[in-house]
Amino acid sequence: MPSPSPPLRPHPHLYEINTWVWLQELSGRTQRELTLGDIPDQEWDALKEKGFDCVWLMGIWERSAQSRAIARSLPFLRDEYDQALPGWQESDVVGSPYAIRAYRPDPALGTWDDVERILRKLHDRGMQLILDFVPNHTSLDHEWVASHPEYYIQGQSQEYQLAPHEFFVVGESDNPRYLAHGRDPFFSPWTDTAQLNYFHGETRAAMMGVLDTIAPYCDGIRCDMAMLILNEVFHRTWGRLLMDREWPANEFWSEAIAGRPGWLWIAEVYWDLEWDMQQLGFQYTYDKRLYERLRQFNPQGIVSHLRASLEYQRKLVRFLENHDEARSAVVFGRQAHSAFSVLLATLPGLRLYHQGQLEGKRVRLPVQLGRSAAEPLDEMTVSYYSRLLKLSHEDVFHFGNWRLLSLEGEQNVTSLLAYQWTWQEQWKMIVVNLSPAEAQGRVCFTDEFPFSEQEYACILLQDVFSDCSYEFGQETYRKNGLLLKLAPYEWQIFSVMAVRGGFKS
Numbered sequence: 001m002p003s004p005s006p007p008l009r010p011h012p013h014l015y016e017i018n019t020w021v022w023l024q025e026l027s028g029r030t031q032r033e034l035t036l037g038d039i040p041d042q043e044w045d046a047l048k049e050k051g052f053d054c055v056w057l058m059g060i061w062e063r064s065a066q067s068r069a070i071a072r073s074l075p076f077l078r079d080e081y082d083q084a085l086p087g088w089q090e091s092d093v094v095g096s097p098y099a100i101r102a103y104r105p106d107p108a109l110g111t112w113d114d115v116e117r118i119l120r121k122l123h124d125r126g127m128q129l130i131l132d133f134v135p136n137h138t139s140l141d142h143e144w145v146a147s148h149p150e151y152y153i154q155g156q157s158q159e160y161q162l163a164p165h166e167f168f169v170v171g172e173s174d175n176p177r178y179l180a181h182g183r184d185p186f187f188s189p190w191t192d193t194a195q196l197n198y199f200h201g202e203t204r205a206a207m208m209g210v211l212d213t214i215a216p217y218c219d220g221i222r223c224d225m226a227m228l229i230l231n232e233v234f235h236r237t238w239g240r241l242l243m244d245r246e247w248p249a250n251e252f253w254s255e256a257i258a259g260r261p262g263w264l265w266i267a268e269v270y271w272d273l274e275w276d277m278q279q280l281g282f283q284y285t286y287d288k289r290l291y292e293r294l295r296q297f298n299p300q301g302i303v304s305h306l307r308a309s310l311e312y313q314r315k316l317v318r319f320l321e322n323h324d325e326a327r328s329a330v331v332f333g334r335q336a337h338s339a340f341s342v343l344l345a346t347l348p349g350l351r352l353y354h355q356g357q358l359e360g361k362r363v364r365l366p367v368q369l370g371r372s373a374a375e376p377l378d379e380m381t382v383s384y385y386s387r388l389l390k391l392s393h394e395d396v397f398h399f400g401n402w403r404l405l406s407l408e409g410e411q412n413v414t415s416l417l418a419y420q421w422t423w424q425e426q427w428k429m430i431v432v433n434l435s436p437a438e439a440q441g442r443v444c445f446t447d448e449f450p451f452s453e454q455e456y457a458c459i460l461l462q463d464v465f466s467d468c469s470y471e472f473g474q475e476t477y478r479k480n481g482l483l484l485k486l487a488p489y490e491w492q493i494f495s496v497m498a499v500r501g502g503f504k505s
Helices: 021-028 041-049 065-073 075-082 113-126 143-147 159-164 201-217 229-243 251-257 274-279 289-296 299-306 327-346 379-392 476-479
Strands: 013-018 054-058 061-063 100-105 128-133 137-139 167-170 175-178 193-195 220-223 264-267 284-287 314-319 350-354 401-404 404-411 418-424 428-432 438-443 458-463 471-472 482-486 491-499
Touching: 013 021, 041 113, 054 220, 061 065, 065 075, 100 113, 100 201, 100 327, 113 128, 113 201, 113 401, 128 201, 128 264, 159 167, 167 476, 175 193, 201 251, 274 284, 289 299, 289 327, 314 327, 327 350, 327 418, 327 428, 327 491, 404 418, 418 438, 418 482, 428 438, 428 482, 471 476, 482 491
Parallel strands: 013 054, 013 350, 054 128, 100 137, 128 220, 220 264, 264 284, 284 314, 314 350
Antiparallel strands: 061 100, 137 193, 167 175, 401 418, 404 438, 418 428, 428 491, 438 482, 458 471, 458 491
């Protein structure tokens, strides 16, 4: 088996890959059909060179024939395919990666040996492998549906008659069972899934067994819609069908995480339950709140969100896009995208980048598709992200101390955000205008100032993305603050140096 997981630095970088689509792209590039075991080493080398700590191979598990048939038939999905992949064929619809038939590699993608080979290659490069875990539901044709229907939420005939879209029928006609489709309580059911019952002890044990199956082949898991199986949430969603079952003594997650030390646990979670999931042991939880405030172009909300405790923030998954969200290049536009990607790269927490984001791709691909349309590279975005990733790979952004800085008005000051990272002799300061209007303000230094007065006579600020530098005397800088004037969505990243004895002439 592969070596132990390589150590993960603080504030790691994670790259999400749509595995099926990626293999199609690589196959087209190499003019031969590739599986997981055939991925060229230079692909892993390139990700390492960009500074990624982890690779998330999204969607490697066996997909469902029934899910595929449903995905080919639903009108709203067919409309999405038309938008994302004009001229698509039925064969391009491979089914949802979140309606899992079995936790084994899909035969179209590869084998367990192939996954183990990838894990070894990533470990050789000091990187970790993340795979999917979908706790809430299985596909309709998972083997448990026939062999263990008791693992699932079940209704009675009357519930099925009232809401047939919420259930599907299994078993013999003289003894039918009405199994519920998986769902988020705020939306319609996922009709290609079967809802597991987490108030049933044997279901929990079976899902623990799934984790044991996955464990030797990865360093951690991204848990889909992880909050849905919290005891309180689950009871609120399914209480009417739980037949007065006793509440489990513990949360599934606390037991699962405690039993698998050393694994990296990432939770997709919403509804302000991020802190709760962190307390159960998740090292990282989705930061949808920041994403929503960025999409709303809400500077005050963004700054307010970043005032939360550092203990909480360092466990958040920051992102501008993923497979569920629209492409960031489209959502934000070039100016705001540039500014917000600086936040992604330099805020504390796990920094999630999505396949195609670094190239400026604009088409969001439905997860049911196994092929994407060709898009031209946005050379400006490629160059920009290359420089930004190189910068954020520096140790100061991983091992340093992060602090939000105070700002005092001048013009539109509430749209400005300033923070710093300090580590050993390194000091970086980031200032971002979060608005489409010019903004001006003073960065104030009190206890945040990392040098004592005896250590320096002057301060030098070097803009790391340009040749600009600024010089300040101690009194001006420390007592009056730093006056900054930024154009709409402008940002600056400074290397700050204390100069003993003043500047050379």
